[in-house]
Each structure stands twice: as C-alpha cells, then as structure tokens.
Amino acid sequence: MNPSQAIVPTAAPAVISVNELTKRFGDATAVNAMSFEVTRGEIFGLVGPDGCGKTTTMRMLAGVMRPDAGGISVDGVDVLCDPEAVKLHLSYMPQRFGLYEDLTVDENIRFYADLFEIPASARAERSQRLLAASGMEQFRKFRAGQLSGGMKQKLGLTCALVHTPKVLLLDEPTTGVDPLSRRDFWRILYGLREEGVTIVISTAYLDEAERCNRLVLLQDGRARYCDTPQALKRRMPGALVSIMSPSGRAARDAISGCDGVSHVLLVGDGVHAMVDDADRRIPELREALAAAAVPYTEAEVVEPSIEDLFVALLDDGARS
CATH class of the missing domain: 3.40.50.300 (P-loop containing nucleotide triphosphate hydrolases)
Structure with missing residues (x-):
C-alpha cells in the first residue's frame, strides 16, 4: 500500500x-x-x-x-x-x-x-x-x-x-x-x-x-x-501462526528462513510467524522445528495483535 x-x-x-x-x-x-x-x-x-x-x-x-x-x-x-x-x-x-x-x-x-x-x-x-x-x-x-x-x-x-x-x-x-x-x-x-x-x-x-x-x-x-x-x-497480509514453545529463540531461528515466512516475532510463550498461506506453511514449519529438535506444543492460526500488525505493516511500508 x-x-x-x-x-x-x-x-x-x-x-x-x-x-x-x-x-x-x-x-x-x-x-x-x-x-x-x-x-x-x-x-x-x-x-x-x-x-x-x-x-x-x-x-x-x-x-x-x-x-x-x-x-x-x-x-x-x-x-x-x-x-x-x-x-x-x-x-x-x-x-x-x-x-x-x-x-x-x-x-x-x-x-x-x-x-x-x-x-x-x-x-x-x-x-x-x-x-x-x-x-x-x-x-x-x-x-x-x-x-x-x-x-x-x-x-x-x-x-x-x-x-x-x-x-x-x-x-x-x-x-x-x-x-x-x-x-x-x-x-x-x-x-x-x-x-x-x-x-x-x-x-x-x-x-x-x-x-x-x-x-x-x-x-x-x-x-x-x-x-x-x-x-x-484485516489489512494484515497473509496469516499469523502462533507456535507455543518453551524455546522461543530456537523456534524463531528454526523457521525464519522457511519459504513463505515474512516475519517472526518473539512472544512470551513462543513465536508468532507471518506466512503467506497457513494451510501450506504450517506443515513446513512443523518439519523445520522437528529438524532443529525444537520442542513445541502447538502451531495454529490466531488473530493478530496490534504488535503483530505494527511489525508487519510498517515493515512492508518501509519497503514500499
């Protein structure tokens, strides 16, 4: 935009x-x-x-x-x-x-x-x-x-x-x-x-x-x-995936380079990842976490917070 x-x-x-x-x-x-x-x-x-x-x-x-x-x-x-x-x-x-x-x-x-x-x-x-x-x-x-x-x-x-x-x-x-x-x-x-x-x-x-x-x-x-x-x-591009993990930094490092992942934000109980297609990317994120031996309990689509929105929209605006 x-x-x-x-x-x-x-x-x-x-x-x-x-x-x-x-x-x-x-x-x-x-x-x-x-x-x-x-x-x-x-x-x-x-x-x-x-x-x-x-x-x-x-x-x-x-x-x-x-x-x-x-x-x-x-x-x-x-x-x-x-x-x-x-x-x-x-x-x-x-x-x-x-x-x-x-x-x-x-x-x-x-x-x-x-x-x-x-x-x-x-x-x-x-x-x-x-x-x-x-x-x-x-x-x-x-x-x-x-x-x-x-x-x-x-x-x-x-x-x-x-x-x-x-x-x-x-x-x-x-x-x-x-x-x-x-x-x-x-x-x-x-x-x-x-x-x-x-x-x-x-x-x-x-x-x-x-x-x-x-x-x-x-x-x-x-x-x-x-x-x-x-x-x-509602302007949020793509979908937000919440990954609950006791090793948030390790989870962030494991998925940051995955295809379709534009942002990864550390939260208190894990990470939030912005992806282009949740149905396609969640299985890939699970594979990346398993390959890196990062423990997690769930990976699911959630409603973004203003913090998630701020990171995604303003980063996108800075590139436009």
Missing part, C-alpha cells in the same frame, strides 16, 4: 483536522506531511516507537510549537493563525506534566483552576467530581511529591480537566505507570469519552492501541495507516 493513500477519512464532522503537517529540526524531519482527522467523542491514538514524531505532533496540535508547513484546526479554531485561542478549547498534558511537588493535591488543582479563571464555586464542584472519578479524594491533603507515579498522572489529568476542555491531548500519559494505575487511567478516559470529550493519546504501548476507537500508526514522522484496530487487523 502506498502510505500516502493510507489515511481513511471519517464520515462524522472532524473536531481535529491535520493536513500535510510538517516539522523539521535542522536536517532532520520529525513530522513529514502528516494528515488525519479526529471526530467528536472518540479516543484517537498516535501509536509508534520513540522518535516517530508523536510528541512533536502533540506539541503542534496544542499550539506550543509551530509547524514548518501544513495546517491544523481544533474545534473550529485555526491553530496556526490563533494558537492562543485554541488553548481555551483544549487541554494538553505533556509527558512531564508541571505539577508542583511542594503543593498539595488540592493546591495544585486550585492553581490550574486559577490559570483558567474558573470561579471558586465551579472549581469546588469540578474538583470533587474529578477526584472522586480518579479515586483520589483521600489524598487531597497530600503533597504531590508524596504521590506514586500513577497517582501523579491521575492528578495531572485532574488538573488538565478542571476547565472542562472539549479536546484532551495526552502525550504518553502512562509511561512508567504500574498496570493497575494504567487500568484506572483508561477507565477515566472511557468516562470522559462518554461525556463527549475528544481525546488524542500518544503511546508506545501497543496493547493500549487496542483500546482506542481509531489510531494512526506512525513511522519516521509519517502517518502510515489510520483506521479502527479491527479494520487495521
């Missing part, structure tokens, strides 16, 4: 429109002619490895970094023409959110409410509701520096939401956060989506990509593929 043809337009009106967005730093192009649209009330993911352009894109969407080319519209506001006006429509939570560790939870929330000139009466109601949703009511008097990493992220999200934005930009908010806090964080995001908040979240965790309504796979600053997780999985 030609990457320039990979963006699938949405039928619903776009709250965020990104058109041929480009940003360079010297000779390096961090974001290269990126285009996508985000509709109201959806969770939209920017997914890719470190250095693929996620943070640079987020900063341009928030109006804190100016692109070299292209256009951005957020909730009807032209971000390039009026970057200050767009800040009234959105909230941006960068990787290192600016919490004041010497202030308490309540004091941090009050500080951000004052920045947006939220009346005291409205601030109290919003703080109570947001802290209840995040399970942090009992920590209101704790200093931010005393909180765990996951709790700091939930406090950062509360501060980002205190002025009730229509659009929420989250730049890798769960990096380094424990699994339980990640689950709680996503529960909060689902609740916000039900309230009509449009959420753009960047992540390198491919399992989180499964939780997005739609996502765009980024590679080298380009938007390679954009669609729902299920629709993207």
Whole structure:
C-alpha cells in the first residue's frame, strides 16, 4: 500500500483536522506531511516507537510549537493563525506534566483552576467530581511529591480537566505507570469519552492501541495507516501462526528462513510467524522445528495483535 493513500477519512464532522503537517529540526524531519482527522467523542491514538514524531505532533496540535508547513484546526479554531485561542478549547498534558511537588493535591488543582479563571464555586464542584472519578479524594491533603507515579498522572489529568476542555491531548500519559494505575487511567478516559470529550493519546504501548476507537500508526514522522484496530487487523497480509514453545529463540531461528515466512516475532510463550498461506506453511514449519529438535506444543492460526500488525505493516511500508 502506498502510505500516502493510507489515511481513511471519517464520515462524522472532524473536531481535529491535520493536513500535510510538517516539522523539521535542522536536517532532520520529525513530522513529514502528516494528515488525519479526529471526530467528536472518540479516543484517537498516535501509536509508534520513540522518535516517530508523536510528541512533536502533540506539541503542534496544542499550539506550543509551530509547524514548518501544513495546517491544523481544533474545534473550529485555526491553530496556526490563533494558537492562543485554541488553548481555551483544549487541554494538553505533556509527558512531564508541571505539577508542583511542594503543593498539595488540592493546591495544585486550585492553581490550574486559577490559570483558567474558573470561579471558586465551579472549581469546588469540578474538583470533587474529578477526584472522586480518579479515586483520589483521600489524598487531597497530600503533597504531590508524596504521590506514586500513577497517582501523579491521575492528578495531572485532574488538573488538565478542571476547565472542562472539549479536546484532551495526552502525550504518553502512562509511561512508567504500574498496570493497575494504567487500568484506572483508561477507565477515566472511557468516562470522559462518554461525556463527549475528544481525546488524542500518544503511546508506545501497543496493547493500549487496542483500546482506542481509531489510531494512526506512525513511522519516521509519517502517518502510515489510520483506521479502527479491527479494520487495521484485516489489512494484515497473509496469516499469523502462533507456535507455543518453551524455546522461543530456537523456534524463531528454526523457521525464519522457511519459504513463505515474512516475519517472526518473539512472544512470551513462543513465536508468532507471518506466512503467506497457513494451510501450506504450517506443515513446513512443523518439519523445520522437528529438524532443529525444537520442542513445541502447538502451531495454529490466531488473530493478530496490534504488535503483530505494527511489525508487519510498517515493515512492508518501509519497503514500499
């Protein structure tokens, strides 16, 4: 597939429109002619490895970094023409959110409410509701520096939401956060989506990509593929064969050179192999494993994960 043809337009009106967005730093192009649209009330993911352009894109969407080319519209506001006006429509939570560790939870929330000139009466109601949703009511008097990493992220999200934005930009908010806090964080995001908040979240965790309504796979600053997780999985070339083995590396080495095998990915309990024809290749894979004396318990076709998809599609896109 030609990457320039990979963006699938949405039928619903776009709250965020990104058109041929480009940003360079010297000779390096961090974001290269990126285009996508985000509709109201959806969770939209920017997914890719470190250095693929996620943070640079987020900063341009928030109006804190100016692109070299292209256009951005957020909730009807032209971000390039009026970057200050767009800040009234959105909230941006960068990787290192600016919490004041010497202030308490309540004091941090009050500080951000004052920045947006939220009346005291409205601030109290919003703080109570947001802290209840995040399970942090009992920590209101704790200093931010005393909180765990996951709790700091939930406090950062509360501060980002205190002025009730229509659009929420989250730049890798769960990096380094424990699994339980990640689950709680996503529960909060689902609740916000039900309230009509449009959420753009960047992540390198491919399992989180499964939780997005739609996502765009980024590679080298380009938007390679954009669609729902299920629709993207249907683009998977060939079939995915799961081989359960206690010797994953040995299994990978044994089948990597087999005919019809394009990718072999190590997983926790063995390997995933992308093949052109499962009915034809599975017997050949079994023979290769037996010849190499690699133990395994099963070899069967399975549904690909986003990680499998990412490896296969982006590698294919890099060759195109």
